[in-house]
Amino acid sequence: xxxxxxxACTTDVSVTKDPDSISAQQRLGLTDAEVAALLAFLNDCxxxxxxxDDDVALDSDAAENLVSHRDGTDGTCGTGDDAPxxxxxxxDAVTQVGDQTILALLAWLTDGEVDPGGTxxxxxxxxxxxxxxxxxxxxxxxxxxxxxxxxxxxTSSNIVDHRPIADMxxxxxxxxxxxxxxxxxxxxxxxxxx
Numbered sequence: 001x002x003x004x005x006x007x008a009c010t011t012d013v014s015v016t017k018d019p020d021s022i023s024a025q026q027r028l029g030l031t032d033a034e035v036a037a038l039l040a041f042l043n044d045c046x047x048x049x050x051x052x053d054d055d056v057a058l059d060s061d062a063a064e065n066l067v068s069h070r071d072g073t074d075g076t077c078g079t080g081d082d083a084p085x086x087x088x089x090x091x092d093a094v095t096q097v098g099d100q101t102i103l104a105l106l107a108w109l110t111d112g113e114v115d116p117g118g119t120x121x122x123x124x125x126x127x128x129x130x131x132x133x134x135x136x137x138x139x140x141x142x143x144x145x146x147x148x149x150x151x152x153x154x155t156s157s158n159i160v161d162h163r164p165i166a167d168m169x170x171x172x173x174x175x176x177x178x179x180x181x182x183x184x185x186x187x188x189x190x191x192x193x194x
Contacts, residue, residue, distance in 0.1 A: 024092040028099060030106070035088045037109055038102070042066060042091060043084040045077035046128045056108045062096040069094050120172040121179040123186060130168055132189045133182075137165045140192075149188045155181050 021027075025035050041047055047070075052063035072081030085091050092102065117126040125133065137159050140149065145156035155176040159165070162174045171177060 024088045024099075024102065028102060030088070034106055034110075038088065038091070038105055039085050040126065041105065041109060043070060044126065044128050056105060058101055058104060059096060062094070062101045065094045065096050066091070118168060120168050121177075121182050123179055123182040125168065125186060129186055129189050132192055133185045134165060134167070134171065136185055136188060136192050137171050138163055148191070150184045151181050152176070 024030075025032075030038075047067070049063050049067045052058045052066060053060050056063075058066075067077075068075070069083055070085065071077045072079065072083050074081050088102070091097060117124065117128075117130050119125070136145075136149065142153075142156045142160050145151045145159055146153055149156075151159070155174075158175045159171075159177065162170070165171045165174070172182065
């Protein structure tokens with residue numbers, strides 16, 4: 001009976017963690033790839049309170065605390081005061097987050113609920129990276145594409161000439177846009193301010 005009650009509990013209990021104890025990754029037996037996927041998901045600005053609370057079905061306090069930590073003091077994702085998660089232990093240290101929350105996130109991710117984006121010319125993009133790359137391709141000046149992004153002048157000119165670029169297939173089809181150009185655009189995503 002007691003075991004059934006414990007299993008029915010859906011909220012993690014905050015406990016003081018021993019600094020000499022094993023990491024959350026070791027404790028839960030997660031692979032590096034699983035941890036990387038969890039961190040990328042939690043650091044993505046598209047991962048909102050509503051997504052965590054409604055779709056992933058986390059405890060609302062855990063969902064709120066995860067988003068608040070990432071977004072920083074101004075409460076807005078994608079600004080200078082953001083505090084992205086660097087390790088799983090940092091996620092584990094958030095109030096109301098523990099093993100159940102981490103495992104629920106992983107289960108939701110591995111069930112294929114997250115649109116992973118796609119791959120063009122061998123370069124992988126998340127859904128949020130795709131949106132920003134298309135914004136860069138459609139809004140950056142030729143000089144920004146050339147100097148800031150690091151594309152060669154012909155590639156920059158071709159991108160500007162083919163605007164509006166509706167999707168990643170159209171961008172990949174632009175002459176001179178190959179794996180190198182797509183990787184440079186992807187790498188520039190964090191620096192793009194619109």
